[in-house]
Amino acid sequence: MSSLFNGIVLGELSLQNRVVVPPMCQYMATDGLPCPWHDMHYGGLGISGAGLVIMEGTAVEAIGRISLGDLGLYNDEQEAALKQMLARIRTYSTAKWGIQLAHAGRKASSQVFDAPYPVPPEEGGWIPIGPSAIAHSDRWPAPTEMSQAEIARVVESFTDSARRAGRVGFDLIEVHAAHGYLISSFLSPVANRRTDDYGGSLENRMRFALQVASAVRAAWPSHKALGFRVNGTDWIDGGITIVESIKLAKALRLAGVDYLAVSSGGNSRQQKLPPVVPGYQVHIAQAIKEGSGIATMAVGMILDPKQADEIVASGRADLVAIARATLDDPRWALHAAQALGEEIAYPRSYWRTTGKTWPGYKLVHPPPGAETGMQPAQPGRR
Numbered sequence: 001m002s003s004l005f006n007g008i009v010l011g012e013l014s015l016q017n018r019v020v021v022p023p024m025c026q027y028m029a030t031d032g033l034p035c036p037w038h039d040m041h042y043g044g045l046g047i048s049g050a051g052l053v054i055m056e057g058t059a060v061e062a063i064g065r066i067s068l069g070d071l072g073l074y075n076d077e078q079e080a081a082l083k084q085m086l087a088r089i090r091t092y093s094t095a096k097w098g099i100q101l102a103h104a105g106r107k108a109s110s111q112v113f114d115a116p117y118p119v120p121p122e123e124g125g126w127i128p129i130g131p132s133a134i135a136h137s138d139r140w141p142a143p144t145e146m147s148q149a150e151i152a153r154v155v156e157s158f159t160d161s162a163r164r165a166g167r168v169g170f171d172l173i174e175v176h177a178a179h180g181y182l183i184s185s186f187l188s189p190v191a192n193r194r195t196d197d198y199g200g201s202l203e204n205r206m207r208f209a210l211q212v213a214s215a216v217r218a219a220w221p222s223h224k225a226l227g228f229r230v231n232g233t234d235w236i237d238g239g240i241t242i243v244e245s246i247k248l249a250k251a252l253r254l255a256g257v258d259y260l261a262v263s264s265g266g267n268s269r270q271q272k273l274p275p276v277v278p279g280y281q282v283h284i285a286q287a288i289k290e291g292s293g294i295a296t297m298a299v300g301m302i303l304d305p306k307q308a309d310e311i312v313a314s315g316r317a318d319l320v321a322i323a324r325a326t327l328d329d330p331r332w333a334l335h336a337a338q339a340l341g342e343e344i345a346y347p348r349s350y351w352r353t354t355g356k357t358w359p360g361y362k363l364v365h366p367p368p369g370a371e372t373g374m375q376p377a378q379p380g381r382r
């Protein structure tokens with residue numbers, strides 16, 4: 001029995017396996033509303049075999065969108081559209097469904113396919129908000145420093161979107177507190193130079209994140225799971241460190257957060273990223289799990305079923321998120337199960353394509369090192 005396909009309970013939410021499709025922005029929304037692309041994309045991921053699919057970073061207010069193409073969950077029309085979409089997908093998908101609630105902070109109002117440049121005001125761009133009036137880079141306008149009333153308003157926006165997510169029917173919320181977006185920028189001394197209760201000491205820099213955690217937890221049914229995506233490190237001197245992230249993890253756990261998805265970077269263009277090799281962030285998830293006792297989701301260049309299984313089996317993380325490898329192969333988890341010798345339910349219409357029913361399966365998905373028996377194409381023949 002593999003560890004990857006051994007189920008897990010997060011809070012009170014049962015997942016049939018530990019493969020997660022993490023949030024991936026599609027930048028295809030208009031006015032925060034999903035379109036047929038989202039039906040197609042998430043419909044496909046819903047039959048990917050992953051135990052949990054988390055929908056893309058979805059803004060809790062209009063100025064919290066990374067771009068004009070982001071999904072939103074801050075008005076009734078968006079709530080109704082997501083509810084209809086999720087109901088359609090659930091007709092066939094047995095996965096559990098999460099949504100990532102996000103506020104882009106000082107990195108908001110960016111071009112969709114020419115990031116990281118901001119959208120000019122005449123094309124619908126806006127001046128973003130942040131903890132301090134420090135631009136993310138010289139390409140960006142300095143954000144407006146948020147007043148304490150504005151901080152309270154954004155906490156309420158997260159809470160309102162959480163209530164809406166409950167009515168839509170999601171099983172899990174993941175709050176985006178990584179990659180230099182609003183909550184992440186409050187946590188990082190690189191972006192947060194405030195001198196009030198929200199800046200300076202780690203305790204102060206964590207205040208906003210913890211207020212969001214407590215407010216969302218209170219508005220979100222206790223049987224549904226709550227996670228945070230955090231930066232284990234900013235990869236820059238003076239930024240968030242693993243030691244600080246462990247303290248944050250302990251505090252989030254006490255606030256009722258069930259798991260942390262551990263990512264890194266994005267707070268500064270001066271960051272010194274390590275080589276992006278397979279599993280390059282797993283040791284950070286491991287350190288946070290060991291240091292705080294919270295369940296963790298590892299992410300980043302997890303590509304291969306054996307690699308993913310080993311991460312769970314060795315106890316380095318509880319869940320593994322497979323992002324780009326799932327876009328590349330939307331049946332990644334169905335194939336991983338077979339590679340690990342597991343029985344996994346296929347969508348009924350695809351029953352003729354499993355390893356047991358289709359002789360071609362082992363030719364297109366050979367076990368590592370196996371002889372496929374496939375003949376190379378003959379030049380000139382059709």
Ligand SMILES: Cc1cc2nc3c(=O)[nH]c(=O)nc-3n(C[C@H](O)[C@H](O)[C@H](O)COP(=O)(O)O)c2cc1C
Pocket residue numbers: 022023024025026056057100176178179229263299300301302321322323324325
């Ligand atoms: C197209 C795309 C969109 C992404 N959007 C988000 C997002 O909305 N929220 C987030 O936290 N991370 C986002 N990410 C980061 C991924 O969730 C993941 O952390 C990253 O791709 C590394 O994992 P991988 O090596 O398995 O792709 C995105 C990544 C991609 C490729």
